[in-house]
Amino acid sequence: MAINFDLRRWFLAASVMLIFTDAHADSCPQASEEIATDRPDVTNSSIVVPFGSLQNENGINVSGRDGGQRVDGANSRWRLGIAPCLEVLVDLPTYLANVHGTGVSGFTDVSPAIKWQISPVPGKIDLSIVTGVALPTGAVAIAGRGAQPYLQMPWSAELHDGWGISGMLTEFFRPDDFTARSITETTFVVEKKLTPRFSLFTEYVGDYPQGGSPSQLWNSGGVYHLTKTQQVDFHVAVGLNHNAPSYIVGLGYSFRVDGLFRQ
Numbered sequence: 424m425a426i427n428f429d430l431r432r433w434f435l436a437a438s439v440m441l442i443f444t445d446a447h448a449d450s451c452p453q454a455s456e457e458i459a460t461d462r463p464d465v466t467n468s469s470i471v472v473p474f475g476s477l478q479n480e481n482g483i484n485v486s487g488r489d490g491g492q493r494v495d496g497a498n499s500r501w502r503l504g505i506a507p508c509l510e511v512l513v514d515l516p517t518y519l520a521n522v523h524g525t526g527v528s529g530f531t532d533v534s535p536a537i538k539w540q541i542s543p544v545p546g547k548i549d550l551s552i553v554t555g556v557a558l559p560t561g562a563v564a565i566a567g568r569g570a571q572p573y574l575q576m577p578w579s580a581e582l583h584d585g586w587g588i589s590g591m592l593t594e595f596f597r598p599d600d601f602t603a604r605s606i607t608e609t610t611f612v613v614e615k616k617l618t619p620r621f622s623l624f625t626e627y628v629g630d631y632p633q634g635g636s637p638s639q640l641w642n643s644g645g646v647y648h649l650t651k652t653q654q655v656d657f658h659v660a661v662g663l664n665h666n667a668p669s670y671i672v673g674l675g676y677s678f679r680v681d682g683l684f685r686q
Contacts, residue, residue: 451508451540454681457651461500462675463644463658465628466591466610469549469579471502471510471540475684478502482656482675488668491524498675503683508540512555519565529562532571550578569599585616603632620648628660639663642671652679 452459454473460480461467472478483496495517502512514534521528536555542548553575557566573596579589593608608631614624628640644658653676660671 450542452504457648458654458677458679460646460654460656460677461502462498462677463646463656463673464610464612464624464626464642465608465640466589466612466626467551467553467575467577469540469542469551469577469589471508471538471551472504472679473681474504474507474509476504476679476681477683478677478679480675480677482673484671484673486668486671488662489524491521491526493519493521493523493526493528495519502538510538512536512538514557516561527562527564529565530560532557532559532561532566534558536573548578548580550576552576567597567600569597571598572596585622587614587616588612589614603635605633607631607633622646636666637664638666640667640671644673652681653677 452470452473454476456473458478459468459470459472460478462480462482478501480498480500480502481496482498483494484498485492485494497515498517499515500512501515502510504510513536514531516530516533518530519528534555534557536553538551538553540549540551542550553573555573555575557571557573559566559569573593575591575593577589577591579587581587588611590609590611595606595608597604597606608629610626610628612624612626614622616622623643623645625643626641628642630638640660640662642658642660644656646654646656648654656675656677658671658673660668662668662670
């Protein structure tokens with residue numbers, strides 16, 4: 424019953440978003456613009472994929488915690504523009520392999536979601552709303568129990584001389600976890616575009632579980648656009664307290680295919 428309720432709420436949100444997308448279609452992302460991904464920083468893009476475009480984002484990470492080490496991949500996210508300023512996305516199961524020390528290996532949940540780009544708003548700040556749910560398909564020891572809905576608001580603003588700032592507020596709901604029924608995640612990013620194709624970023628990530636101690640991470644990396652629709656990226660993160668991983672090193676590749684739907 425919990426899963427059915429979450430899915431009904433997800434589809435209701437999708438229907439509401441569809442009603443309002445045509446009002447500002449002219450300002451929505453177009454296929455002529457370069458690819459904008461949700462990686463390699465934790466902060467997702469405040470920009471949706473263009474209408475009729477399919478985007479695939481992938482990556483692999485090596486991380487360490489408490490003397491152990493693990494590898495996870497392919498961290499695949501598929502994003503499809505189904506209307507102006509509106510996309511559906513799905514996070515495919517990622518396999519986490521414990522390669523050193525104590526720990527478990529297995530898959531994460533599959534997580535469908537829908538993303539609506541509200542922007543531009545006054546002040547030239549891009550803002551989106553994402554609602555999704557992690558379905559209980561992965562290993563319980565890794566993904567947790569039951570369906571886990573989430574609500575997310577990524578934003579960004581361009582400054583001068585290639586500088587930009589962005590951030591994200593996410594509320595994760597875990598109804599079947601009696602120790603932390605919700606986790607609030609906040610992020611903040613400073614980015615600098617060094618060339619038309621290459622940019623660097625640095626990011627703060629904080630996870631604050633209900634009734635628990637926070638996990639804090641500092642993440643930095645870069646993005647290089649091979650073409651208008653292809654991207655490679657890297658990132659290196661270090662934990663700021665004992666609840667976070669000691670380190671994370673990752674690489675990624677993303678691409679976009681345009682023109683799947685006719686206007």
